[in-house]
Amino acid sequence: MSREVVIRNRLGMHARAAARFVHTASQFRARVTVRRHDRVMDGKSILGILLLAAGQGTRLTLGAEGDDETAAIEALSALVASGFGEDT
Amino acid sequence: MQLTGIGVSPGIAVGPALIVEREDVPVVRLRLGPDAVPAEVDRFLRAVAASREQLEGIKERLARDAGSPHGYIFDAHLLMLEDPLFKDRALAVLREEHVNAEWAVRKVAEELHDRFARLADDYFRERSSDLDDVLGRVLLNLRGAGDAPSLRRLPGSFVLVAAGLAPSDAAELDWERVLAVATDEGSATYHTSILARSFGVPAVVGLREATRRIAPGSLVVVDGTRGQVVTEPSAPMLASFRAAQERDRVEEERLQSIQALASVTRDDARVVLLANVEFPDDAETARLHGAEGIGLFRSEYLLGRTREWPTEERQLEVYLQLLRDVTPHPVTVRTWDVGLEDLAPGGPTCANPALGERALRLLPRAPDAFRRQLRALLRAAAQGPLRILFPFLTGPSDLRAALDLLAEARESLEAQGLDHAARVEVGVNVEVPSAALTADLLAGEVDFFSIGTNDLVQYVLAADRGDPRVSAHYQPLHPAVLRLLRSVVAAGQRAGVTVSVCGEMAADVLPALVLVGLGVRELSMNPAAIPRVKAAVRAARASELQELAEACLDLPTAQEIESMLRRALADVLAPLAAF
Numbered sequence: 001m002s003r004e005v006v007i008r009n010r011l012g013m014h015a016r017a018a019a020r021f022v023h024t025a026s027q028f029r030a031r032v033t034v035r036r037h038d039r040v041m042d043g044k045s046i047l048g049i050l051l052l053a054a055g056q057g058t059r060l061t062l063g064a065e066g067d068d069e070t071a072a073i074e075a076l077s078a079l080v081a082s083g084f085g086e087d088t
Numbered sequence: 089m090q091l092t093g094i095g096v097s098p099g100i101a102v103g104p105a106l107i108v109e110r111e112d113v114p115v116v117r118l119r120l121g122p123d124a125v126p127a128e129v130d131r132f133l134r135a136v137a138a139s140r141e142q143l144e145g146i147k148e149r150l151a152r153d154a155g156s157p158h159g160y161i162f163d164a165h166l167l168m169l170e171d172p173l174f175k176d177r178a179l180a181v182l183r184e185e186h187v188n189a190e191w192a193v194r195k196v197a198e199e200l201h202d203r204f205a206r207l208a209d210d211y212f213r214e215r216s217s218d219l220d221d222v223l224g225r226v227l228l229n230l231r232g233a234g235d236a237p238s239l240r241r242l243p244g245s246f247v248l249v250a251a252g253l254a255p256s257d258a259a260e261l262d263w264e265r266v267l268a269v270a271t272d273e274g275s276a277t278y279h280t281s282i283l284a285r286s287f288g289v290p291a292v293v294g295l296r297e298a299t300r301r302i303a304p305g306s307l308v309v310v311d312g313t314r315g316q317v318v319t320e321p322s323a324p325m326l327a328s329f330r331a332a333q334e335r336d337r338v339e340e341e342r343l344q345s346i347q348a349l350a351s352v353t354r355d356d357a358r359v360v361l362l363a364n365v366e367f368p369d370d371a372e373t374a375r376l377h378g379a380e381g382i383g384l385f386r387s388e389y390l391l392g393r394t395r396e397w398p399t400e401e402r403q404l405e406v407y408l409q410l411l412r413d414v415t416p417h418p419v420t421v422r423t424w425d426v427g428l429e430d431l432a433p434g435g436p437t438c439a440n441p442a443l444g445e446r447a448l449r450l451l452p453r454a455p456d457a458f459r460r461q462l463r464a465l466l467r468a469a470a471q472g473p474l475r476i477l478f479p480f481l482t483g484p485s486d487l488r489a490a491l492d493l494l495a496e497a498r499e500s501l502e503a504q505g506l507d508h509a510a511r512v513e514v515g516v517n518v519e520v521p522s523a524a525l526t527a528d529l530l531a532g533e534v535d536f537f538s539i540g541t542n543d544l545v546q547y548v549l550a551a552d553r554g555d556p557r558v559s560a561h562y563q564p565l566h567p568a569v570l571r572l573l574r575s576v577v578a579a580g581q582r583a584g585v586t587v588s589v590c591g592e593m594a595a596d597v598l599p600a601l602v603l604v605g606l607g608v609r610e611l612s613m614n615p616a617a618i619p620r621v622k623a624a625v626r627a628a629r630a631s632e633l634q635e636l637a638e639a640c641l642d643l644p645t646a647q648e649i650e651s652m653l654r655r656a657l658a659d660v661l662a663p664l665a666a667f
Contacts (some may be wrong), residue, residue, distance in 0.1 A: 084437075
């Protein structure tokens with residue numbers, strides 16, 4: 001399954017936000033992907049996420065495949081929607 | 089020779105230069121026989137494991153020493169170390185190409201660098217320096233060099249000159265022996281700068297060519313206050329630096345010497361100076377700086393790193409300790425001022441924490457946490473002058489809810505027959521404009537106001553002081569702020585309620601004097617600021633400050649107010665100019 005999200009926080013998916021994203025993604029067994037346009041990265045790879053250079057306002061597609069994919073998508077999109085608990 | 093950079097940590101230091109070269113580990117490239125590959129894979133994994141252990145150690149040390157929120161950098165570094173794009177890829181190169189581990193790491197590093205270098209965004213492109221830091225460590229560990237021992241155990245006291253200090257290097261530094269820091273790269277928000285400030289070590293960054301132009305062992309002067317670095321200073325130059333250093337020291341001593349003196353203006357107005365305290369250990373520092381009590385204890389410390397609500401007994405222990413440490417002075421404890429995200433790590437968050445579910449707004453979600461705290465506070469108050477401060481209240485209805493909760497806590501203690509204070513001073517943290525505007529309605533219900541100017545100014549002017557793009561709009565001397573403060577003070581005075589200010593405004597001499605002029609007689613600040621504010625109070629006249637404050641209220645802009653104050657208070661400020 002997949003879901004579109006928009007990066008809301010001012011600093012974008014910077015190091016701290018990317019670390020939180022990877023920590024969250026890693027709690028699930030599902031394979032997690034993050035797509036920006038035609039680039040797809042492993043959602044459990046901080047380097048991959050940083051390489052997406054997702055600043056504020058970037059539209060990303062989160063994907064998850066595996067038995068806990070629904071929970072993974074819910075948790076990750078909530079994290080992104082919350083702006084990683086940072087200023088938006 | 090003189091170099092100019094950005095002074096990021098004040099003070100002057102003189103000493104011999106130690107040049108830090110983050111040594112580029114020579115990489116030997118070897119082709120391995122297929123049977124040697126498993127041992128090489130093993131060697132690589134051991135180096136990764138050793139790196140992980142070191143990074144975890146650094147992260148812990150950093151959290152302990154600097155109490156800093158910068159540990160996340162190492163979370164990111166730890167994730168990079170285990171990242172499939174690095175680790176799995178390096179293993180694949182090892183196995184498929186039969187090369188030695190150093191070569192594999194270097195090859196993957198180059199691939200990743202290429203990808204980062206193509207990014208248009210500066211911030212993301214520069215993350216390759218974090219990657220360098222992590223992979224450099226793996227290479228060092230492969231070589232069996234372990235942690236860079238020279239930085240952890242310096243062979244003497246030095247002025248550290250470096251191209252740049254990676255966050256992990258800076259965190260590991262033997263700071264006791266670092267006289268000053270000078271770096272080619274960097275900015276004020278550079279991690280090394282933040283650490284230097286927290287260790288009180290003078291630092292100048294952004295010098296561009298310090299490592300190239302300063303010879304190892306040469307005598308270097310670093311003036312972190314003015315952003316200057318001078319090598320092999322001439323005798324007169326050195327003398328002038330020594331004189332400046334001496335002036336700073338004398339000033340510091342003078343400030344220390346007034347610790348025991350009363351905080352009164354020249355015309356005998358008493359201004360009580362209290363300390364804002366984050367950790368219980370700060371209470372001792374507060375006393376040493378002459379604080380007459382704790383004006384703000386941010387109790388969130390008790391949540392610890394695990395962010396768990398502490399038990400009632402654990403809280404009681406800490407509150408009693410604070411009372412003992414500052415006896416006979418009062419201790420003001422602010423009740424939980426946490427956000428939604430603090431309730432359950434990884435749980436829900438607020439889009440805008442400053443306007444969201446915070447402090448007592450969380451009561452429905454965590455009623456026991458608030459009840460336990462109020463019970464612990466009431467029990468501690470039986471043993472000494474403890475004051476309870478409710479943060480983030482927006483007006484009378486919030487206050488009623490807080491007071492009801494307090495009454496409920498008292499009843500539950502009575503029912504259990506536990507010793508507690510029959511009467512305790514209760515205050516409102518006036519930080520939301522609505523609370524300030526209803527101060528007259530609140531005054532009858534409480535014993536004191538503590539105006540939290542950091543938040544109040546931010547809410548009144550709609551400017552986030554943490555955001556460098558709008559921080560110029562954050563103006564404590566804005567007429568709107570001063571007018572609002574005046575009305576809160578007047579409401580407090582009419583009801584006979586003590587009005588205290590806790591916030592940066594109280595710690596800065598100029599605004600602090602304006603507050604005294606507006607009628608505030610209690611200022612709470614970080615302990616280090618107390619001697620200086622006291623010196624200013626002792627040099628000023630309350631009657632004059634009152635006139636000045638009134639004159640400020642008629643001026644249209646913060647700039648005009650500030651320049652008028654600087655002119656009028658030149659005599660008071662001049663002796664403090666060294667700071």
